[in-house]
Amino acid sequence: xxxxxxxxxxxxxxxxxxxxxxxxxxxxxxxxxxxxxxxxxxxxxxxxxxxxxxxxxxxxxxxxxxxxxxxxxxxxxxxxxxxxxxxxxxxxxxxxxxxxxxxxxxxxxxxxxxxxxxxxxxxxxxxxxxxxxxxxxxxxxxxxxxxxxxxxxxxxxxxxxxxxxxxxxxxxxxxxxxxxxxxxxxxxxxxxxxxxxxxx
Numbered sequence: 001x002x003x004x005x006x007x008x009x010x011x012x013x014x015x016x017x018x019x020x021x022x023x024x025x026x027x028x029x030x031x032x033x034x035x036x037x038x039x040x041x042x043x044x045x046x047x048x049x050x051x052x053x054x055x056x057x058x059x060x061x062x063x064x065x066x067x068x069x070x071x072x073x074x075x076x077x078x079x080x081x082x083x084x085x086x087x088x089x090x091x092x093x094x095x096x097x098x099x100x101x102x103x104x105x106x107x108x109x110x111x112x113x114x115x116x117x118x119x120x121x122x123x124x125x126x127x128x129x130x131x132x133x134x135x136x137x138x139x140x141x142x143x144x145x146x147x148x149x150x151x152x153x154x155x156x157x158x159x160x161x162x163x164x165x166x167x168x169x170x171x172x173x174x175x176x177x178x179x180x181x182x183x184x185x186x187x188x189x190x191x192x193x194x195x196x197x198x199x200x
Contacts, residue, residue, distance in 0.1 A: 007070035014074050015050045018081040021088050022046060033090035038150035042087075046080045069120075075113035079106035103140075103168045108175035111136040115183030125184040132183050136176020138168055 011171075025039040053073035057066075083102060091098045114135045116127045144165050152161050 004067075004070070007074070011070050011074045011077075014077050014081055017044060017048060017086060018077060021081070021084045024088060025084065033087055033093065035154050036151050037087055037092075039087065041146075042080075046084065049077050049080050052076060054161050069116060072113050072116035075109055075116060078113075079110050082106055082109075084185050088130060099164075100167065100171055103171035104175040106175070107172040108142055108179040111179035112182065113174045115179060115187055118183060119187050125188060128188070129180045129184045132180035133173075133176050134177070137173060140172030140176070143172070144168060150193060 007107065022039075022043045025034050026043045028034065031041065031066065053076060055198060057068055086098060086102060111132050115128075116131055118131060121128075148161065148165075152158055157164070
């Protein structure tokens with residue numbers, strides 16, 4: 001099967017699974033794993049992640065004749081899917097380290113998605129590294145703001161929220177740095193080789 005067809009199937013599967021799990025969460029708010037997790041807010045905002053790349057490509061990339069960035073699209077949506085899947089399977093309450101792992105892994109994935117954009121832009125490696133880490137830091141802070149205002153301030157978790165937030169930010173930063181380093185080493189080398197072949 002053609003590589004781009006495989007990428008399309010994976011991309012659509014990730015998005016369909018995300019939407020399916022969000023529908024399940026909204027349809028079954030009585031389940032204990034969804035109590036106090038702001039699932040209605042997730043159901044309203046998470047689908048936006050599935051629209052960002054298609055809308056951007058339709059408005060800009062398609063006109064320039066560029067191919068669809070499946071990797072960027074899938075990586076951008078994947079952290080939201082992992083979060084919802086973790087809630088649906090009650091992993092946040094059943095596995096003590098699940099939340100910590102999510103902050104590290106999901107920010108590594110999210111910044112990798114941003115890295116897919118950076119390798120397409122006319123920026124130097126050092127600038128790209130800084131932009132990637134900065135993107136990860138800002139989004140991690142905004143996420144903690146959102147968590148606080150949507151459910152933590154009115155939940156029993158408020159007692160340990162400060163320590164937990166510091167840990168989450170440290171893990172998000174670590175995942176961001178790792179993804180930024182991969183972007184300016186592995187991805188940068190591959191993108192340079194691809195551009196060189198295209199120029200021949």
